[in-house]
Amino acid sequence: MSQKLSLKLIQEDCVKRKLKLTPPREKVISYLINETESRTAYQILEYLQQSDPSTKPPTVYRALDFLCLNGFAHRIESSNSFIACDLEGEKHMAQFFICQSCNQVTEFHSHKLSKILEEEAANFQFSIQQEILEAKGVCKSCRK
Ligand SMILES: [Zn+2]
Ligand SMILES: [Zn+2]
Numbered sequence: 001m002s003q004k005l006s007l008k009l010i011q012e013d014c015v016k017r018k019l020k021l022t023p024p025r026e027k028v029i030s031y032l033i034n035e036t037e038s039r040t041a042y043q044i045l046e047y048l049q050q051s052d053p054s055t056k057p058p059t060v061y062r063a064l065d066f067l068c069l070n071g072f073a074h075r076i077e078s079s080n081s082f083i084a085c086d087l088e089g090e091k092h093m094a095q096f097f098i099c100q101s102c103n104q105v106t107e108f109h110s111h112k113l114s115k116i117l118e119e120e121a122a123n124f125q126f127s128i129q130q131e132i133l134e135a136k137g138v139c140k141s142c143r144k
Contacts, residue, residue, distance in 0.1 A: 005033060005085055010072055019070055024048065024055070028063040029072055029084060037103040038081035076105060077132050083107070093131045099139035106139070 007030050014021040031047050032039060039047075041060050048055040064082055067073035073082050074094050085094070086107040093114050097106040114131060121128050 005029075005072060005087070007033060013072075017070070019066075022063070024059050025063040025066050027051075028060065029067055032067075032073055032082060032084035035083070036105070038076045038079060038083040038098075038105050040079075040081045044082070074107065076134060078134050078136070093133075095133035096135070097139070098134055098136045099142055100136050101138055101142040104139050104141075 007026070010029060011021060011026075013019075027048055028044055031044060041057070041064060044064070045055060045057055045060045048060065064073065064075075068075055068082070071085055071087075071092060073084050074096075075082055076096060076098065078098070083096075083105050087094075087109070092109060094107050095110055095113060097108065098104075099106075113133065117128065117131060
């Protein structure tokens, strides 16, 4: 498994790209970085409320929008949850292996897969705006 983004890398990236890493955004991404499973917005809200009980859902949603839009986190569509990106910055298409036994999410990037999808789309004169690829199964540690 590749190394997840560290908070330090994200902070540096935000300075470089002139993005504002507000305290809630920073708290949300730190939380996601430390988790191997994806987390729902509700779980993130509960976590933030531990340190600040007045945290409201829109704060969490706004932070998640920012993190996903800037490529620091991804949304797992099939479980409506979020995970920290495995790669450094930049918006990119991500594909996921999701273990149905331990819920670990592994991010991978196959240009080959994206290319095939583009070719198929071209056949249908379809223009892809968002690519979602999630494969469910059993991870290496759960297969032992
Ligand atoms: Zn990613
Ligand atoms: Zn597993």
